[in-house]
Amino acid sequence: MKIAIDVDDTVVDFVKPFLIYYNRGFNTNYSFEDINSSEIWKCLGLDKDSFRDLLVDFRKTSFFEDRVLYSDFKNVFEDLNKKHISCFVTSRSKEVSRETESFFKRNLNNFNTPIFYSGGIHPTENGSKAEICLEKKVDFLVDDNEIYGLDCAEKGIGVFLLDKPWNQGDGLPDNVERVEDWYEILEKLK
Ligand SMILES: [Mg+2]
Known part of the structure; x- marks a missing residue:
């Protein structure tokens, strides 16, 4: 197989460190359990383009690296x-x-x-x-x-x-x- x-x-x-990054940056309080769809951007009230832009930024941070x-x-x-x-x-x-x-x-x-x-x-x-x-x-x-x-x-x-x-x-x-x-x-x- x-x-x-x-x-x-x-x-x-991914989701855990991304939420730490996101909550700090946007002063929000999303938890792991709030992410109830694979389309994460929808759970955060974002459109896919903004989420993609955030990913580019997230990937430059220590949250991604560590x-x-x-x-x-x-x-x-x-x-x-x-x-x-x-x-x-x-x-x-x-x-x-x-x-x-x-x-x-x-x-x-x-x-x-x-x-x-x-x-x-x-x-x-x-x-x-x-x-x-x-x-x-x-x-x-x-x-x-x-x-x-x-x-x-x-x-x-x-x-x-x-x-x-x-x-x-x-x-x-x-x-x-x-x-x-x-x-x-x-x-x-x-
Ligand atoms: Mg995956």
């Missing part, structure tokens, strides 16, 4: 990497590809997994996550975003959806499995 892995809120926190890899992912990485990991697939801007790569190299030994940058938030010449997963012939996408997950599921790709406040919609199709953490994913792949 080959898996493609999302980055933000799948192997490293994050560390989830410990459960770090613990299972070697095991998964032997048989299962095909690539990372993220809707981060390609402009942060250098930072993204160096983040993984800092956090994982002998890191040489390909990272693909999909469309979704930032304009890119690359396809959607589902298109990339199809092209790379992966069996599963691991993601926290149910919009990307449902798109993959529709195209016949299995999905492990990491349980988050923003992906609580019900009626998930059979090939989307809600999971708590990376230990559960490793068990299911065995």
Whole structure:
């Protein structure tokens, strides 16, 4: 079984540090639980363009820089990497590809997994996550975003959806499995 892995809120926190950045900057008080849609900008009363602009700014701050890899992912990485990991697939801007790569190299030994940058938030010449997963012939996408997950599921790709406040919609199709953490994913792949 080959898996493609999302980055933000799948192997490293995004929403938590972004909310700290946002609440400080705009004197608001949003909590993790307030983010109840994968379209985060809507939860903050923003349009997508303003959110995208904020991301560019956020990514220059220490909130972005100081994050560390989830410990459960770090613990299972070697095991998964032997048989299962095909690539990372993220809707981060390609402009942060250098930072993204160096983040993984800092956090994982002998890191040489390909990272693909999909469309979704930032304009890119690359396809959607589902298109990339199809092209790379992966069996599963691991993601926290149910919009990307449902798109993959529709195209016949299995999905492990990491349980988050923003992906609580019900009626998930059979090939989307809600999971708590990376230990559960490793068990299911065995
Ligand atoms: Mg994500």
